[in-house]
Amino acid sequence: MLSVDAYHRPRSLEQALALLAPERAVVAGGTDLLVNPRYMAGVREVVDLGSLPLAFLEVRAGQVRIGANVTMAAVARSPLVRGLADAILSRGAAVCGSPNIRNMATLVGNVAAALPSADTPPPLLALDAWVLLRGPAGARRVALQDFFLGPARADRRPDELIECVEVPVPPPGTAGGFYKVGRTADDIATVNAACVLRVEEGRIVAARVVVGAVAPVPLRVADAEAALLGRAPDEAAVVEAGRLAVAAAQPISDQRASAEHRRHLAGVCATRALRQAAGLAPHGAELAHA
Amino acid sequence: MPDGSTLPVRCTVNGREYHWRLAPGTTLLEALRAAQVRGPKLVCGTGDCCACGVILDGRSVNACCTLAGKADGATVLTAEGLLEAGRLHPVQAAFAETGAAQCGFCTPGFVIRAYALLQEDPDPDEAAVRAALGGNICRCTGYVKPVEAVLEAARRMRSAPAPGPGAP
The missing domain is CATH 3.10.20.30 (Beta-grasp domain)
Structure with a gap:
């Protein structure tokens, strides 16, 4: 039972926007709101987005657009999403919680919750995703890397909702990798990592390396990305990038892992994700842990 | 409103x-x-x-x-x-007959996940069953029997397919 005084079910985006206020929580799947008290601080009413036309998952103008009501299960099985950089976003969505959670939880909710351990932000950051917010003054787009401000803190005002996440379709030949370490198959990541590589004429011309659960926000490792550029996608390059991921990590200790263990895993996850993207992982190996 | x-x-x-x-x-x-x-x-x-x-x-x-x-x-x-006219659904029958319930408190959740899996995939292998039940926790430590029950239910439903209530 949530301690709230009212449950609003707006039938249009306009109605929803008129309702948004600091004391009203936005609910899509609700799987975070119902179990994590931090999202209920100061909340007296809920606004359920379920009746809004935000269940679209489509390509428009070179962007895959994923609406606020699209579940993790729908993202995980979408052929459109599967086509992005070796399906790294599909794979992040497919390991987020248990099947019952993935049938309810939404990708946009995973972004809005802004937790550093979430499974879809690293692939989304590696794919240079954008967040489309809508508020009383209209729409604004924020690059996902600027959206996360800290644990459960993001650049969303109380009178705004996230309409969708937009993922630019990468150029042909863009490779990706994703690797998660968790205590069990359904647990939150102890550490996860996603990456994207584009190789032309034997040299890396574009690189993204993102590690989750090792910093206050999902962490893009700029040093690793810079070090990869211009190099051949070989074992030495990915090991070096993994070492730079360890150096960039600023993890905490909690019930899942010590900071020291997480720092080590930052390198393991980044290196294994990069091996996948570089074609260095044996077929079928090192795709997942637990 | x-x-x-x-x-x-x-x-x-x-x-x-x-x-x-x-x-x-x-x-x-x-x-x-x-x-x-x-x-x-x-x-x-x-x-x-x-x-x-x-x-x-x-x-x-x-x-x-x-x-x-x-x-x-x-x-x-x-x-x-899932009961139809007092008859157990094949998933329920398989859970009962293979001894897949101990205290039984978690069993309705296992049965629902098993039913959902078999709607999507009538012929899952053991790995698919284990993945589908990955979120279901049993504190009597009974995971082997539920997996056997789902595989048995799948066999029965394939040989005598009958759409359950609420089937898509």
Whole structure:
């Protein structure tokens, strides 16, 4: 039972926007709101987005657009999403919680919750995703890397909702990798990592390396990305990038892992994700842990 | 738009229509149990064990972390709703006959997940069954038998296919 005084079910985006206020929580799947008290601080009413036309998952103008009501299960099985950089976003969505959670939880909710351990932000950051917010003054787009401000803190005002996440379709030949370490198959990541590589004429011309659960926000490792550029996608390059991921990590200790263990895993996850993207992982190996 | 302290929710549960008036923060699990639908169980209350599993409009979800308002206009199926004319559904029969229940408290959630899996994939291998049951926690340490039960139910349903209630 949530301690709230009212449950609003707006039938249009306009109605929803008129309702948004600091004391009203936005609910899509609700799987975070119902179990994590931090999202209920100061909340007296809920606004359920379920009746809004935000269940679209489509390509428009070179962007895959994923609406606020699209579940993790729908993202995980979408052929459109599967086509992005070796399906790294599909794979992040497919390991987020248990099947019952993935049938309810939404990708946009995973972004809005802004937790550093979430499974879809690293692939989304590696794919240079954008967040489309809508508020009383209209729409604004924020690059996902600027959206996360800290644990459960993001650049969303109380009178705004996230309409969708937009993922630019990468150029042909863009490779990706994703690797998660968790205590069990359904647990939150102890550490996860996603990456994207584009190789032309034997040299890396574009690189993204993102590690989750090792910093206050999902962490893009700029040093690793810079070090990869211009190099051949070989074992030495990915090991070096993994070492730079360890150096960039600023993890905490909690019930899942010590900071020291997480720092080590930052390198393991980044290196294994990069091996996948570089074609260095044996077929079928090192795709997942637990 | 209703914004008072009483939330109207109309839904169909196991073929029967309900019209509830609920406190706005009521979960689907609380609403079901208050309506004497006792298959789904409250165990963790945080979406971590799946003992509260139900089928909501064709998708298996955890009723403990689903707001009841989400069920407005929806069709809900719970483990006991799989009974047809007093006959056990093949999933239920397989769980009973293979000894897949010990204390039985988690069993309705296992049955619901198994049912959902077999709707999507009538011929799963053991790895697929284990993945599908990955969120279901049993504290009697009984995971081997439930996996056997689902594989047995799949065999029975393939040889005598009968769409269950709420099947898509």
